[in-house]
Amino acid sequence: xxxxxxxxxxxxxxxxxxxxxxxxxxxxxxxxxxxxxxxxxxxxxxxxxxxxxxxxxxxxxxxxxxxxxxxxxxxxxxxxxxxxxxxxxxxxxxxxxxxxxxxxxxxxxxxxxxxxxxxxxxxxxxxxxxxxxxxxxxxxxxxxxxxxxxxxxxxxxxxxxxxxxxxxxxxxxxxxxxxxxxxxxxxxxxxxxxxxxxxxxxxxxxxxxxxxxxxxxxxxxxxxxxxxxxxxxxxxxxxxxxxxxxxxxxxxxxxxxxxxxxxxxxxxxxxxxxxxxxxxxxxxxxxxxxxxxxxxxxxxxxxxxxxxxxxxxxxxxxxxx
Numbered sequence: 224x225x226x227x228x229x230x231x232x233x234x235x236x237x238x239x240x241x242x243x244x245x246x247x248x249x250x251x252x253x254x255x256x257x258x259x260x261x262x263x264x265x266x267x268x269x270x271x272x273x274x275x276x277x278x279x280x281x282x283x284x285x286x287x288x289x290x291x292x293x294x295x296x297x298x299x300x301x302x303x304x305x306x307x308x309x310x311x312x313x314x315x316x317x318x319x320x321x322x323x324x325x326x327x328x329x330x331x332x333x334x335x336x337x338x339x340x341x342x343x344x345x346x347x348x349x350x351x352x353x354x355x356x357x358x359x360x361x362x363x364x365x366x367x368x369x370x371x372x373x374x375x376x377x378x379x380x381x382x383x384x385x386x387x388x389x390x391x392x393x394x395x396x397x398x399x400x401x402x403x404x405x406x407x408x409x410x411x412x413x414x415x416x417x418x419x420x421x422x423x424x425x426x427x428x429x430x431x432x433x434x435x436x437x438x439x440x441x442x443x444x445x446x447x448x449x450x451x452x453x454x455x456x457x458x459x460x461x462x463x464x465x466x467x468x469x470x471x472x473x474x475x476x477x478x479x480x481x482x483x484x485x486x487x488x489x490x491x492x493x494x495x496x497x498x499x500x501x502x503x504x505x506x507x508x509x510x511x512x513x514x515x516x517x518x519x520x521x522x523x524x525x526x527x528x529x530x531x532x533x534x535x536x537x538x539x540x541x542x543x544x
Contacts, residue, residue: 267392271316275326277333284326288351291389292323292380294359294373295349297342299330301529304363304490305346307450311366311420312348315373321391322377323350344490350376353384362489363454366420408434408441415447424458427451449523457484469498476502476510480517487521495521496535504542515539 275283275295284293296312298305309327316325330337330345340349340356348359359372380386411434418426428451434444462485468475469482479502486495499518503511518539522532 268317272313272325293351294325296327297347308346308363321388352380424455500538
């Protein structure tokens with residue numbers, strides 16, 4: 224997929240020579256103080272992913288960023304793309320073994336942090352390195368691209384600020400409760416997720432369809448299929464060209480549908496819905512039906528219980544009847 228990404232050039236901007244020097248000095252002081260007190264204890268792999276709120280932001284993010292890059296995952300329960308990206312980031316945090324710390328921030332419960340970071344859509348991912356904040360990307364992103372971004376982040380942390388990460392005790396979670404027994408479709412759903420992580424969208428689509436062939440109402444498979452099909456549609460699009468075409472040709476239903484797909488992938492849910500409702504209002508016949516059907520497909524991506532879907536359904540009903 225081709226989401227709207229934020230450039231890693233922000234690292235250079237935020238770490239201008241003077242600021243970088245001051246931040247590095249402060250980070251070194253923090254690490255030196257920790258060393259005098261016996262050093263930082265090794266953490267368990269599960270401690271590499273933490274929930275952060277406004278009250279604990281300075282302690283859990285700003286202070287910790289003096290020893291390890293802290294990646295911020297801004298999410299919400301109603302955000303379906305977040306449910307794809309979040310578990311991937313959590314898995315990578317454990318895999319990178321202390322090279323970065325993942326801090327998850329629920330935007331519904333932490334509106335002030337959302338405003339301070341200037342977030343317009345979620346999922347949105349930032350990082351804090353030695354107290355310096357920088358944007359990484361917005362929207363669901365392929366695993367290969369996330370890994371590349373994390374590698375750059377870790378390199379910047381090491382070279383500019385001397386951050387070497389935190390020690391991890393691999394055996395600390397050995398006593399954790401056993402995982403729940405596998406369900407009848409767990410293997411297929413896991414295959415779908417693995418295919419998504421590998422960028423094999425066709426494989427993910429097929430895995431979800433395999434579940435639905437046996438259980439047509441399976442909610443996780445329905446949601447996963449809708450998301451995988453959306454990613455398939457946008458993966459080869461040129462976002463700039465698509466948006467220019469939509470702006471220049473407001474009556475072109477195909478152009479508006481493509482732009483709505485990109486809106487949704489970028490986390491701009493209401494923009495996507497509004498674009499298609501307006502397209503339905505302006506059109507008739509097959510064009511109207513095409514826009515209506517795509518809107519219904521996007522409802523499945525977000526989830527039928529989401530309040531934005533409810534509002535868009537009401538808007539669609541008003542223009543249809």
